[in-house]
Amino acid sequence: MAAPVIATVLTLVVGSLLFATLGYDPLVTLQAFFIAPLNSLNGLSEWLLKASPLILIACGLAVGFRANVWNIGAEGQLIVGAIAACGVGLFYPNPESPILLPLMFLAGACGGMAWAAIPAFLRARMNTNEILVTLMLTYIATLLLSWLVHGPWRDPAGFNYPQTALLSAAAMFEPFDYAYRLNASVFITVVAVFLMWLFTDRSFLGYKMSVSGAAPLAARYAGFRESSAVWIGLLAGGAAAGVAGMAEVAGPLGQLSPQISPGYGFAAIIVAFIGRLNAFGIVLGGLLMSLLFLGGEAVQMNLGLSAALTRIFQGILLFFLLAADFFIFYRLRRIPEHA
Template sequence: MLRLEARATSSASAAWLSPVLALTLTGITGAVIFLAMGKAPGVALYLYFIEPLTSWSGLSEVMVKAGPLILIGTGLSLGFRAGVWNIGAEGQFIAGALLGSAPAIYFYQSTNPMILPLMVMLGVLGGMAWAAIPALLKTRFNANEILVSLMLVYVAELLLIHLVQGAWRNPQGWGFPGTRMFPDAALLPMIVAGYRVHLGTLIALTVPFIAWFVLQKTSFGFHVRVFGSAPLAARHAGIGQQRMIWSTLLIGGGLAGLAGVMEAASTIGQLMPKISPGYGFTAIIVAFLGRLHPIGVLLAGITIAVTYIGGEGAQISAGLPKAVTGLFQGIILFYLLAFDLLTRYRITRVHSQASAS
């Protein structure tokens, strides 16, 4: 019989080894799957994991995709550390995009340079407002934030569809769902001509460092860590429960909202019925793959972005189904959780202990 036994020590290095091992095994498992599909595993893996990194345009695309993942993942990791399980970043992303895009839609001929800062601010507020609902229900009625935040994702999605097919639909759009294209003043500036890397990408790359500083050096960051790992100690030290729930949800929602408005105001340039390839959900994987550590989230965001871009490439050049991307992301999470378990426990064989009879 096999049994799990707690290890006496769980080393910090093992905690960082497990994502590396998880990625390696994901590659191996992927190879097996490709073989079963009748594709050359070497080629397919190359397309997925290496090809996107071999050209400037590939790298640029990876960074563009990594941006929202890193922003949302950083916010979520703060909340997860505090034990506040915001699963609805996807909804907060959409809410941010909706509110943040409003100026660009109502003033579609604007050339005022202040429109962009206004949109970014509204985007953050939109995400926060959406996250404030689970925060309010949790602190007031002790409603489970996992369920509330998750269900609000669908509300946000339907609201988006409702608006782009109704009040916000482009009058000159021949009836297609979608808003007008944003005016130039409402678009984030590009960094390098010819590539899609934009100001939002840069912002996304700096946010983890700010979060890292907050966690290490500020009372608030310390409180987040204590609150998540020892709620009674937090209470003893006078760390308010309500304050922590509110602040972590608002930060998570705000960053998701920021990611949402920046996505709308850059690569998309308008609102459409679908504006996210599931960034809000994938960011949960990013947060855990990055060990809930801001710098880890930065690396994990880039890694997962590679699978998105690689998936698109493989779809075009090797005819692999798009679902493989989601499959890879799922396998990574699966292995990661398995290795995490094994860093904290070991499997022992229990054999019948026969004392002499």
């Protein structure tokens, strides 16, 4: 557990130097970055609201990553999940039905899984590279969303803005308090974290996946099918991302627009690795990542730091975290010339 401490100290030192040379008081800046955003109930609500999809998606992705199945396209799966869920929410005949939300949940999960099933099929059958396929499908999903909100699904009463009609109340998660945006969808994440722990740490299926990841020849020796690791790995990530997309649409957004995710699908990859692909670590990683998002916005608004500067600072922290991990497991040595 030394790595996060070392990384935090290094980030604070380097960050302070950076802020000081640019003429900002480091203490004030760091306070505005890390403490001020959490000083209010609203801040806490926003913190959890942003951490929730990150953790949810990272849990799904980590299932695949542990088996060396590299799903880089969670962003696309999130979008397709959101489209499917919103479609159900908009076009279900009875907009007041109590089963509408559960249906949207299923639609979101299925949408994400369907999008992830394409690279899974291609990898299992034709051995294509899932990194490329999942990534490219993300751009297709973005354009599909753009076409829908500019075209067939555009709200007729929306003054030509590229967005769908608002979802009915029955199609949305109710906030805990209408003053804040946090809603019951965080419980989905809590359940997902538990399921992820159960799957990777305790289940036989999760065991088979870890064998596939750590020693593919041993998996073949034991007769574990490689294709099932590919399918499970990709579908888990797809389902988690799709549900996260549904929770965004049925939560803070309430409708589809061309930009529905601030990059949750990509940030979740980092969260998964900060958390070392482990359920508990992912929770911490997601909370940290979410705080970085919030703090970055806060210092831009309150202190007038540039967006680039805040992103540099975020990058420094992540860089030190992953580098500290690396140097704990490996040691640099000089190799003599004559060797």
